[in-house]
Amino acid sequence: MATPEVELKRLGSEYAEKYGFRDPEQYVFKARKGLDREVVEQISWIKNEPDWMREFRLKALEYFLRRPMPTWGADLSELNFDEIVYYIKPTERQGSSWDELPEHIRRTFDRLGIPEAERKFLAGVGAQYESEVVYHSLREELKRLGVIFVDMDTAVREYPDLVKQYFGTIVPPNDNKFAALNSAVWSGGSFVYVPEGVRVEVPLQAYFRINAENVGQFERTLIIVEPGAYVHYVEGCTAPIYSAASLHSAVVEIIVKEGARCRYTTIQNWSKNVYNLVTKRAAAYRDATMEWVDGNLGSKVTMKYPAVWLMEPGARGEVLSVAFAGDGQHQDAGGKMVHVAPYTSSQIISKSISKGTGRASYRGLVKVHRGAHHVRANVVCDALLLDEQSRTDTYPYMEIEEEQVSIGHEATVSKVAEEQLFYLQSRGLTEAEAMSMIVNGFIEPITKELPLEYAVELNRLIALEMEGSVG
Amino acid sequence: MAEHTPLFMIENLHAGIEGKEILRGVNLVIERGEIHALMGPNGSGKSTLAYVIAGHPNYEVYEGRILYKGENVLELPPDERARMGMFLAFQYPTAIPGVTMANFLRLAVNSVRKARYGEDKALTPREFRRLLREKLEMLRMDETFASRYLNEGFSGGEKKRAEILQMAMLEPEFAVLDETDSGLDIDALRTVADGVNQLFNPNMALLVITHYQRILNYIRPHYVHVMLDGKIAISGGPELAEELEEKGYDWVKAQYAEAAS
Ligand SMILES: Nc1ncnc2c1ncn2[C@@H]1O[C@H](COP(=O)(O)OP(=O)(O)OP(=O)(O)O)[C@@H](O)[C@H]1O
Numbered sequence: 001m002a003t004p005e006v007e008l009k010r011l012g013s014e015y016a017e018k019y020g021f022r023d024p025e026q027y028v029f030k031a032r033k034g035l036d037r038e039v040v041e042q043i044s045w046i047k048n049e050p051d052w053m054r055e056f057r058l059k060a061l062e063y064f065l066r067r068p069m070p071t072w073g074a075d076l077s078e079l080n081f082d083e084i085v086y087y088i089k090p091t092e093r094q095g096s097s098w099d100e101l102p103e104h105i106r107r108t109f110d111r112l113g114i115p116e117a118e119r120k121f122l123a124g125v126g127a128q129y130e131s132e133v134v135y136h137s138l139r140e141e142l143k144r145l146g147v148i149f150v151d152m153d154t155a156v157r158e159y160p161d162l163v164k165q166y167f168g169t170i171v172p173p174n175d176n177k178f179a180a181l182n183s184a185v186w187s188g189g190s191f192v193y194v195p196e197g198v199r200v201e202v203p204l205q206a207y208f209r210i211n212a213e214n215v216g217q218f219e220r221t222l223i224i225v226e227p228g229a230y231v232h233y234v235e236g237c238t239a240p241i242y243s244a245a246s247l248h249s250a251v252v253e254i255i256v257k258e259g260a261r262c263r264y265t266t267i268q269n270w271s272k273n274v275y276n277l278v279t280k281r282a283a284a285y286r287d288a289t290m291e292w293v294d295g296n297l298g299s300k301v302t303m304k305y306p307a308v309w310l311m312e313p314g315a316r317g318e319v320l321s322v323a324f325a326g327d328g329q330h331q332d333a334g335g336k337m338v339h340v341a342p343y344t345s346s347q348i349i350s351k352s353i354s355k356g357t358g359r360a361s362y363r364g365l366v367k368v369h370r371g372a373h374h375v376r377a378n379v380v381c382d383a384l385l386l387d388e389q390s391r392t393d394t395y396p397y398m399e400i401e402e403e404q405v406s407i408g409h410e411a412t413v414s415k416v417a418e419e420q421l422f423y424l425q426s427r428g429l430t431e432a433e434a435m436s437m438i439v440n441g442f443i444e445p446i447t448k449e450l451p452l453e454y455a456v457e458l459n460r461l462i463a464l465e466m467e468g469s470v471g
Numbered sequence: 472m473a474e475h476t477p478l479f480m481i482e483n484l485h486a487g488i489e490g491k492e493i494l495r496g497v498n499l500v501i502e503r504g505e506i507h508a509l510m511g512p513n514g515s516g517k518s519t520l521a522y523v524i525a526g527h528p529n530y531e532v533y534e535g536r537i538l539y540k541g542e543n544v545l546e547l548p549p550d551e552r553a554r555m556g557m558f559l560a561f562q563y564p565t566a567i568p569g570v571t572m573a574n575f576l577r578l579a580v581n582s583v584r585k586a587r588y589g590e591d592k593a594l595t596p597r598e599f600r601r602l603l604r605e606k607l608e609m610l611r612m613d614e615t616f617a618s619r620y621l622n623e624g625f626s627g628g629e630k631k632r633a634e635i636l637q638m639a640m641l642e643p644e645f646a647v648l649d650e651t652d653s654g655l656d657i658d659a660l661r662t663v664a665d666g667v668n669q670l671f672n673p674n675m676a677l678l679v680i681t682h683y684q685r686i687l688n689y690i691r692p693h694y695v696h697v698m699l700d701g702k703i704a705i706s707g708g709p710e711l712a713e714e715l716e717e718k719g720y721d722w723v724k725a726q727y728a729e730a731a732s
């Protein structure tokens with residue numbers, strides 16, 4: 001892919017300036033701190049939801065309260081559920097043109113370049129600010145083809161049958177503590193429906209923005225790709241920098257039907273005070289393809305393992321994961337492939353980079369159920385350490401219950417070689433430029449899969465991380 | 472009258488690695504428009520000298536100065552030296568996986584151009600592509616090299632050509648070529664040498680490190696130096712290279728040992 005002039009020089013402006021700015025808090029409604037039945041009921045009431053959804057939430061709350069904090073992954077001991085605000089309604093209503101938004105919110109998304117990206121290369125955009133989606137659009141021709149791209153709350157109201165049929169079926173509320181939390185307090189997120197045979201050739205994008213301190217964002221996304229259809233959904237996210245922790249805990253459920261293909265790309269760039277604990281899972285049916293492209297650069301702690309359940313013969317799953325752990329960050333990322341049916345295949349490619357006190361872990365599972373013969377699965381995880389201090393760990397779990405399968409696994413850990421740095425520097429690149437070039441080369445197998453705009457964005461974010469880190 | 476400043480000058484350079492002294496008092500003066508050849512047996516310190524000139528961080532300098540355009544560059548990091556117009560063609564170029572030649576060169580060429588000719592002298596993507604195509608052609612390299620990863624999977628000879636391609640793109644004023652001829656087949660040697668000759672101009676200078684007379688038939692040196700044991704033992708004109716080709720190094724060693732005792 002084309003690294004642009006990388007514009008490294010100008011990138012002295014750090015996260016703080018580009019993404020870390022904050023608006024004054026001007027809200028229609030802000031829940032009190034902490035979580036209990038009353039807060040959940042309040043959210044449901046404000047949203048004027050049907051009973052089944054309120055019941056769903058309350059049940060999920062019980063699961064959440066009952067489940068212990070997971071201790072098998074990243075350190076979550078400093079995460080205090082009582083200090084978090086679980087729901088903030090930023091505006092009275094959603095806009096379908098940017099002009100309809102309150103001035104400060106519109107400016108925020110302007111600064112983040114969303115309207116511009118929409119004009120240039122997107123088929124539809126959803127923009128979430130705190131708990132609600134404040135803007136939504138979809139190109140007319142796609143609407144005419146029957147494509148639905150709305151926020152999840154609207155979907156509950158306008159497409160109750162579809163939602164009821166699939167909501168919570170791929171990630172049940174009791175799947176894990178954070179899925180339970182999301183199920184109890186979810187708000188916003190996207191609902192995407194692509195009818196049979198329709199190919200959405202340009203990406204749909206959702207952008208998630210947290211503005212307030214000490215808040216939780218719990219969007220819920222459901223994507224249904226009917227037989228033979230195709231969609232590429234992209235999400236991005238940022239937040240201001242605060243000293244107190246914020247929590248982002250999303251659930252994403254995807255159904256990819258026969259012969260369909262779905263690609264889900266994430267460029268996660270939360271500020272370094274955000275706990276990012278996300279459950280993402282897809283079910284792929286006969287000859288369907290599900291691809292997760294997952295770029296994790298921001299956050300304090302990320303735990304995220306996008307999964308594909310390969311339900312019928314011919315299904316294919318892919319996870320391409322890039323994680324960058326800078327000082328103080330822990331990226332615990334990877335992927336899960338569950339082969340339920342025979343003749344299914346999967347690939348996980350993980351590239352992690354650790355810098356300074358940063359720690360990047362690969363955690364992944366390949367599971368082959370009994371009866372799922374002729375499965376092919378391949379896992380490649382490469383770790384790159386940028387200095388003496390940084391660390392990486394690999395937890396590649398394999399649960400193979402069938403004999404006639406072909407499973408490959410490779411893992412490498414490498415350090416940025418001094419010779420490489422010297423070679424590039426001897427051609428006039430500064431140490432930071434040389435370092436980002438080496439890192440961008442390392443993740444190239446993944447960036448080359450992205451549309452140019454996102455590949456450039458990813459490389460740019462890495463250059464940003466590299467600035468001020470060396471020299 | 473202002474004192475004359477040579478383009479490049481080494482004064483009493485002592486340098487080594489991990490406390491082990493390899494260069495033991497090197498002196499050298501190179502003027503614009505000159506080509507110098509540096510020869511000498513394996514392990515005598517030629518590449519070490521090349522690395523120290525380029526600023527490899529692993530090498531320690533114990534004594535002496537390296538003056539480029541009158542400025543002591545020993546304090547400068549390698550990238551600043553490059554941006555001042557210095558260049559090293561590596562004996563063993565390093566592979567950078569995932570980084571295409573074109574992307575790398577564009578960043579390199581533009582940082583060097585901006586530093587040397589001014590901020591507004593960066594090439595547009597279009598100008599850059601044209602220049603790259605032209606230089607690839609000059610070195611008879613396939614256009615696909617532009618999109619290949621830097622030195623990755625290059626054959627020995629391809630790596631050497633790629634080094635000269637970089638030199639052609641960066642237009643240095645002072646270049647050290649460390650055994651660029653070794654690993655090249657007969658035709659390639661000629662192509663690369665022709666390329667270097669085309670790049671050469673009276674405003675620049677070259678230090679060509681080699682074991683063989685052959686490349687010096689194409690790239691005619693004004694001076695030939697022989698390095699022995701970390702010092703320049705003997706210097707002469709082009710005829711010295713021919714003599715060495717014929718007689719080997721033993722006589723230089725003997726002569727040098729005598730002079731030293
Ligand atoms: N990194 C290093 N660690 C230890 N010794 C080194 C290192 N680099 C160079 N040397 C030693 O320094 C001496 C000079 O090496 P150098 O590579 O400069 O020789 P050279 O003249 O370029 O030889 P050749 O003609 O084989 O390329 C050798 O004895 C070599 O082993």
Ligand SMILES: [Mg+2]
Pocket residue numbers: 517518519562649650
């Ligand atoms: Mg050598």
